Amino acid sequence: MNNQNFLSGFRVLDLSQYIPGPFATRMLSDLGADVIKVEPPRGDPMRNFMLSDNAMPSALYRHLNRGKRIVRLDLKSDQGKAELSRLIKQADVLLESFRPGVMDRLGFDRNRLELLNPQLIHCALSGFGQNGPYRDHAGHDLTYCAASGALSATGTVNQPVMMFPPLADHAGAMQAVNTIQAALLGRVKTNKGAFIDISLFDSAMAWQYLGLSEAEEKSGIQREQLLLNGGAACYNIYETADGHFFALAPLEAKFWQAFCEAVDRSVWISRHLENMPQTALIAELRELFLSQPLEHWQQLLDGVDCCFEIIPTLDQIKQHPQIEARGLLNDWEPNYPAWINGAPCKNLTQMVKLNEGVSVDWLPLNAE
Numbered sequence: 082m083n084n085q086n087f088l089s090g091f092r093v094l095d096l097s098q099y100i101p102g103p104f105a106t107r108m109l110s111d112l113g114a115d116v117i118k119v120e121p122p123r124g125d126p127m128r129n130f131m132l133s134d135n136a137m138p139s140a141l142y143r144h145l146n147r148g149k150r151i152v153r154l155d156l157k158s159d160q161g162k163a164e165l166s167r168l169i170k171q172a173d174v175l176l177e178s179f180r181p182g183v184m185d186r187l188g189f190d191r192n193r194l195e196l197l198n199p200q201l202i203h204c205a206l207s208g209f210g211q212n213g214p215y216r217d218h219a220g221h222d223l224t225y226c227a228a229s230g231a232l233s234a235t236g237t238v239n240q241p242v243m244m245f246p247p248l249a250d251h252a253g254a255m256q257a258v259n260t261i262q263a264a265l266l267g268r269v270k271t272n273k274g275a276f277i278d279i280s281l282f283d284s285a286m287a288w289q290y291l292g293l294s295e296a297e298e299k300s301g302i303q304r305e306q307l308l309l310n311g312g313a314a315c316y317n318i319y320e321t322a323d324g325h326f327f328a329l330a331p332l333e334a335k336f337w338q339a340f341c342e343a344v345d346r347s348v349w350i351s352r353h354l355e356n357m358p359q360t361a362l363i364a365e366l367r368e369l370f371l372s373q374p375l376e377h378w379q380q381l382l383d384g385v386d387c388c389f390e391i392i393p394t395l396d397q398i399k400q401h402p403q404i405e406a407r408g409l410l411n412d413w414e415p416n417y418p419a420w421i422n423g424a425p426c427k428n429l430t431q432m433v434k435l436n437e438g439v440s441v442d443w444l445p446l447n448a449e
Contacts, residue, residue: 086113097178210280222247312358340387
């Protein structure tokens with residue numbers, strides 16, 4: 082089997098837009114699924130969103146939809162509904178990101194979908210899910226992260242800081258991919274489809290177990306208070322004399338000891354597990370690192386087993402030796418992040434024809 086054709090033979094209909102749904106179906110495409118993206122007559126708004134390279138469609142759209150086949154249908158018209166019905170009958174998976182109730186209004190409620198294709202895996206990917214008092218709330222990644230409590234533990238003591246890349250969007254996409262593949266495995270046993278309700282809010286909430294485990298004992302603001310969010314000297318970000326930054330993460334005692342000895346501060350070894358937040362110890366490390374430029378600390382710590390990494394800017398990432406060795410970038414586009422059977426996955430670029438009568442606007446990798 083080709084190293085990335087695990088999902089070969091499965092057809093996915095993608096009715097989603099923006100980031101979460103297209104990112105999920107792009108991962109399925111990267112693993113060999115035949116993904117048909119159904120867009121409205123004007124196309125996915127991501128086509129002209131953040132045109133950083135002045136190319137049309139945008140680089141983000143090209144990345145999120147590589148390897149897919151694109152068809153534009155007016156789902157409010159009889160012809161569009163008929164064409165979608167035909168595609169649904171031939172599909173294994175339908176992923177849509179409409180607000181709750183939109184599929185029903187279009188004439189594709191659960192009963193209709195089951196009549197069209199009893200084996201269909203239908204994944205509804207929405208902001209707050211298909212039920213509950215927030216089901217109709219508008220939102221974006223920032224507000225899903227806010228509502229889930231993620232921002233209460235992210236940022237400085239004085240202010241929350243928004244996450245980048247968007248956490249809820251990508252957590253929701255990953256949750257959708259995992260559950261879709263589980264449903265496909267389950268279908269082998271039952272010969273039946275499934276309805277999957279994935280919420281971006283739920284997905285962000287599921288990642289808050291670290292903060293929730295502390296919530297009963299530490300009420301109130303958690304920012305810069307915990308071991309893994311800035312409350313510890315041994316897991317923090319520091320600035321150098323010339324304005325550069327690096328991450329230091331000697332969480333284990335052996336790494337912390339190696340670090341302390343390397344910087345000639347053996348007196349710090351016993352302070353490794355001081356009570357959080359370690360405000361005084363963090364201040365001492367900050368003062369030390371501000372005394373010399375980055376090159377000094379890089380030469381001193383690069384060979385020390387203490388979890389030290391400089392923080393490159395994104396334009397410097399391409400030259401990172403580990404990224405080159407693992408084949409993680411194709412030009413400026415990230416490849417699928419896995420090696421399978423001893424080789425990295427490559428971006429899919431081959432076109433497969435749709436059935437006759439479907440207008441295809443296919444985007445190969447790096448299309449202009």
